Amino acid sequence: MKVKLQQVSPAQIEARSMEIISQELGERHFAPLEEQVIKRVIHTTADFDYADSLTFSPGAVQQGIRLLRQGVTIVTDTRMAQAGINKPAAERFGCRVLCFMGDEDVAAEAKARGCTRAAAAMEKAARLPGPVLFAVGNAPTALVRLYELASEELLIPAMVIGVPVGFVNVVEAKELLCTLPVPQIVARGRKGGSNVAAAIVNAMLYEAGGRD
Amino acid sequence: MKVKLQQVSPAQIEARSMEIISQELGERHFAPLEEQVIKRVIHTTADFDYADSLTFSPGAVQQGIRLLRQGVTIVTDTRMAQAGINKPAAERFGCRVLCFMGDEDVAAEAKARGCTRAAAAMEKAARLPGPVLFAVGNAPTALVRLYELASEELLIPAMVIGVPVGFVNVVEAKELLCTLPVPQIVARGRKGGSNVAAAIVNAMLYEAGGRD
Numbered sequence: 001m002k003v004k005l006q007q008v009s010p011a012q013i014e015a016r017s018m019e020i021i022s023q024e025l026g027e028r029h030f031a032p033l034e035e036q037v038i039k040r041v042i043h044t045t046a047d048f049d050y051a052d053s054l055t056f057s058p059g060a061v062q063q064g065i066r067l068l069r070q071g072v073t074i075v076t077d078t079r080m081a082q083a084g085i086n087k088p089a090a091e092r093f094g095c096r097v098l099c100f101m102g103d104e105d106v107a108a109e110a111k112a113r114g115c116t117r118a119a120a121a122m123e124k125a126a127r128l129p130g131p132v133l134f135a136v137g138n139a140p141t142a143l144v145r146l147y148e149l150a151s152e153e154l155l156i157p158a159m160v161i162g163v164p165v166g167f168v169n170v171v172e173a174k175e176l177l178c179t180l181p182v183p184q185i186v187a188r189g190r191k192g193g194s195n196v197a198a199a200i201v202n203a204m205l206y207e208a209g210g211r212d
Numbered sequence: 213m214k215v216k217l218q219q220v221s222p223a224q225i226e227a228r229s230m231e232i233i234s235q236e237l238g239e240r241h242f243a244p245l246e247e248q249v250i251k252r253v254i255h256t257t258a259d260f261d262y263a264d265s266l267t268f269s270p271g272a273v274q275q276g277i278r279l280l281r282q283g284v285t286i287v288t289d290t291r292m293a294q295a296g297i298n299k300p301a302a303e304r305f306g307c308r309v310l311c312f313m314g315d316e317d318v319a320a321e322a323k324a325r326g327c328t329r330a331a332a333a334m335e336k337a338a339r340l341p342g343p344v345l346f347a348v349g350n351a352p353t354a355l356v357r358l359y360e361l362a363s364e365e366l367l368i369p370a371m372v373i374g375v376p377v378g379f380v381n382v383v384e385a386k387e388l389l390c391t392l393p394v395p396q397i398v399a400r401g402r403k404g405g406s407n408v409a410a411a412i413v414n415a416m417l418y419e420a421g422g423r424d
Contacts, residue, residue: 008380010328017379046377046402047259080407083295116222165258167229168220190258195292195407 017043025051033061033207037185040203044195055178055186060159063183064204067133067158068093074201075125076135076194077101077118077142077164084198085135089210100124119145131158137197140164140173147176159183161200163192229255237263245273245419249397252415256407267390267398272371275395276345276416279370280305284345286413287337288406289313289330289354289376293347296410301422312336331357343370349409352376352385359388371395373412375404 008016021039025048030038034056041050071094076082082099090097100106100121110120118139125132126149134157136142143162149155162177162184164170174186185200205211220228233251237260242250246268253262283306288294294311302309312318312333322332330351337344338361346369348354355374361367374389374396376382386398397412417423 013378013380020379043379044377045257045405046379046382078295080292080296080410083290084292084406165256166225167232167255167258168225170258193257193407194296195405198292 014043024048031056031061033065036207037061037200037203040206041187041196041199044199045193047191049189049191050187050196053188053191055188057182057184060183060185061204061207064133064159064185065208067131068095068205068208068210070131071095072131072133072158073098073128074133074135075099075122075128076137076197077121078138078194078197080194081135081137081197084195084202086202086205086211089202089205092210093205093208095205098125098128115145116141118142122146122149126155133157133159133161133201135161135197135201137161137163137192137194138165140166140169143173143177144169147173147180150180150182157182159185161185161197163187163196163200165192165196166190226255236260243268243273245277248419249273249412249415252418253399253408253411256411257405259403261401261403262399262408265400265403267400269394269396272395272397273416273419276371276397277420279343279345280307280416280420280422282343283307284343284370285310285340286345286347287311287334287340288409289333289346289348290350290406290409292406293349293409296407296414297347298414298417298423301414301417304422305417305420307417310337310340327357328353330354334358334361338367345369345371345373345413347373347409347413349373349375349404349406350377352378352381355385355389356381359385359392362392362394369394371397373397373409375399375408375412377404377408378402 021042038051038054074095074097076099079099082097085097101117106117106120106124110117119141122142122145162174174188233254250263250266286307286309288311291311294309297309313329318329318332318336322329331353334354334357374386
């Protein structure tokens, strides 16, 4: 049996996918840069719910693009999100992409203090020099710890992407983040994930000019 | 402002999440092992559509568990899916978790032949000794190439997890896979992803006894 699927390049497939997403979004109006983020998340998930749930602080995407062009350090809460971020695009701007979840000192700290590794990983990231963009796709406790550190003025995140997924404490942790006066992109509700966190970073990297 | 979120361990959060998922699935009936896979995918995505779209060949989960216990090699089509698979659980059974997408020989082969890197990566995996479980969460061309290799009897996949996400060729590639007489778990329709592929492998690893 001969396979009859259309032979097209990955770039053509992506362009056609974005056309289909635009068609299905129909007459809905978004700010242009926010639309790019929303469409890339839908491209990653095939889930149009994100057109409603993604929430942007004023000018968040512009600020993200500016930070990336300046070589901001990107910290994720999972190795999956770290793996999903386009490294050549990040490296073009000198952005490091770090994840401390597997670090032995983080595991030891979490065990000693009775907190999650995600919370301990955020504290380690808070000690990094220079501005940090946090991309949280998994652990609500990471968002809560970022909120606490910022409230106590121990950290001013350059930006937070708050898109953990789940059924316990996730909705609440995102709503808490929304009260924080820092640039942020949040997927309200239960949905999100490491893939969504990576897609949002990639959308901003591409808008910044990180991809040919 | 004091944070009021419930303090619970990751294990407690997961158990409570699974309870909520069971409640919301209500009276729906699934085969017990398939239910574990479905619930873990919903846990990963917060998307109940997977209760309808996940399709299992007869005995697929049992076969997956048996293969994992025998140390099957797991090959993914993205580094994200590779990163998302629980390594201590896989290593408990001696399962390697490989991804060839970033390999220079795969890139060179794809360029020379005008195929996708995903297709070339599947060909490289087809030359591995011993049984291989393919976990495809991104590239429909990977599924098509697996189908072609199996049709030409150049490869007998031990099992295929076919859950790429997308808008072009994705639905068709999954339907093609469904015609192949190999153990398989497929997310029909557009939805899927690297996170879904990893979640399915992890669900089977945990059912196999790979997690304490």
